[in-house]
Amino acid sequence: MSPADASPPLPSTASTPSTASTELHRHPVAVEPDWAAPTSQVPLEATVVLPGSKSLTNRYLVLAALASDRSRLRAPLRSRDTLLMAEALRSLGVGIDDVAPEGDAPGGAVPDWVITPPAQLRGDVAVDCGLAGTVMRFLPAVAALADGPVRLDGDPQARVRPMRPVIEALRAIGVEVDDDRGHLPVTVHGRGRVHGGAVTMDASASSQFVSALLLAGARYDEGITVRHEGEPVPSEPHILMTVETLRDAGAIVDDSEPDTWRVEASDINALDVSVEPDLSNAGPFVAAALVAGGTVRVPGWPQHTTQAGDLLREILDTMGADVRLDRTGLSVTGSGELVGIDIDLHDAAELTPTVAALAALASTPTWIRGVAHIRGHETDRLAALTAELGGLGSRVVETEDGLRIAPSRLHGGRFRSYHDHRMATAGAILGLRVPGVHVEDIGTTRKTLPDFVGLWQGMLDSPAPVVTPR
Numbered sequence: 001m002s003p004a005d006a007s008p009p010l011p012s013t014a015s016t017p018s019t020a021s022t023e024l025h026r027h028p029v030a031v032e033p034d035w036a037a038p039t040s041q042v043p044l045e046a047t048v049v050l051p052g053s054k055s056l057t058n059r060y061l062v063l064a065a066l067a068s069d070r071s072r073l074r075a076p077l078r079s080r081d082t083l084l085m086a087e088a089l090r091s092l093g094v095g096i097d098d099v100a101p102e103g104d105a106p107g108g109a110v111p112d113w114v115i116t117p118p119a120q121l122r123g124d125v126a127v128d129c130g131l132a133g134t135v136m137r138f139l140p141a142v143a144a145l146a147d148g149p150v151r152l153d154g155d156p157q158a159r160v161r162p163m164r165p166v167i168e169a170l171r172a173i174g175v176e177v178d179d180d181r182g183h184l185p186v187t188v189h190g191r192g193r194v195h196g197g198a199v200t201m202d203a204s205a206s207s208q209f210v211s212a213l214l215l216a217g218a219r220y221d222e223g224i225t226v227r228h229e230g231e232p233v234p235s236e237p238h239i240l241m242t243v244e245t246l247r248d249a250g251a252i253v254d255d256s257e258p259d260t261w262r263v264e265a266s267d268i269n270a271l272d273v274s275v276e277p278d279l280s281n282a283g284p285f286v287a288a289a290l291v292a293g294g295t296v297r298v299p300g301w302p303q304h305t306t307q308a309g310d311l312l313r314e315i316l317d318t319m320g321a322d323v324r325l326d327r328t329g330l331s332v333t334g335s336g337e338l339v340g341i342d343i344d345l346h347d348a349a350e351l352t353p354t355v356a357a358l359a360a361l362a363s364t365p366t367w368i369r370g371v372a373h374i375r376g377h378e379t380d381r382l383a384a385l386t387a388e389l390g391g392l393g394s395r396v397v398e399t400e401d402g403l404r405i406a407p408s409r410l411h412g413g414r415f416r417s418y419h420d421h422r423m424a425t426a427g428a429i430l431g432l433r434v435p436g437v438h439v440e441d442i443g444t445t446r447k448t449l450p451d452f453v454g455l456w457q458g459m460l461d462s463p464a465p466v467v468t469p470r
């Protein structure tokens, strides 16, 4: 992959569409006014129930679609990224139905999903990937099993996110794929079955390239072996998440050799699973305890997890919080004082916007390293953070693979979000401390959180017993 593939230009935000529709998965259509980020007046005392993990929900949906029987997904995330995945799978012939949760379900009153795989995935369909990396990377590997062409496209910004390694890996195992120079739109010409075998790819721009092939690979005639060659693969916990969800579904996976993963050809068993809360989405909420002081609790924080967001416990502790995990969940207590951090976020790159926002409020410098590839996330996050933190007066410097942020006095202003949910939530964190921060397109948070504003305001209206998602 050329560096240009991983470095889409910082998009203009002159006219910013956002999601005004209540249908979270629809393409953004209308302009929403900027959101006046609330400042915190008193120390927090809140319990925030976070919806399910995006990464787990979309893996379970894919595995359930390829399974040999009907699955049940409890407390799934219902946000733009997961509704797009569900809709894409439905168009391929998968049944996905809402079912009332049983008993005292986690994640509030979110309906479960019952997923019925078809005998044969259907082709001759078009799939909207939105801006979801998991949809645009995972689905081509699934579409190869359909019985006709599957055309994938997405938001304008999705068309610059790197795809080439997935496309070339599919070609290497005999799948015909049309693409636009390594990007969406992509058409996968499914033939009902895939030979499979061994592929070598450079996954240094995204771990999702590896996950894509592994998730579908058990259903290929010869299974799949993926070898990575290149700079280190980022976000490795996400590959472990893929491996563990596959094993939970009965697949045989060998990950004993570095940078090589083998999934044997086998049936995928039906799943009956509860989705863990999304720990990366918990980031802004637990970060708020550090900024505003007081305590934020997140019930259901798992004791053991493959989610990269679990690293927040260590990060917040280093930055000055008192962090406690017990069987009921996580509790984070801050004094309002916070210090900077020197951290390699290569394994948990999606936390960068949250950590950068905290760093801009810290009393000592921060150095975030190892995240060059987030130039290919929802937007070029290094450029976007440099521009927006800088616009509020932060002394931030973009490096080759990260950010250096020095303590400074911030002022209010417009915080652009570039259609990036984590940029928008970074603006919210800053607004807790800095009066007059106006976040552009707060609705973009619906990519992974159906009601960020409601949860955020509920947290600030503390002491509140429990803030639950709608």
Ligand SMILES: O=C(O)C1=C[C@@H](OP(=O)(O)O)[C@@H](O)[C@H](O)C1
Pocket: 054, 055, 056, 133, 134, 205, 206, 207, 208, 211, 234, 235, 238, 349, 350
């Ligand atoms: O597989 C997944 O669910 C994800 C993998 C990571 O992508 P990258 O490897 O591109 O960082 C992560 O940042 C993203 O939010 C979700």
Ligand SMILES: C=C(OP(=O)(O)O)C(=O)O
Pocket: 131, 132, 133, 134, 350, 377, 378, 422, 448
């Ligand atoms: C990088 C992210 O998302 P995606 O799954 O679209 O890659 C993210 O959520 O931070």
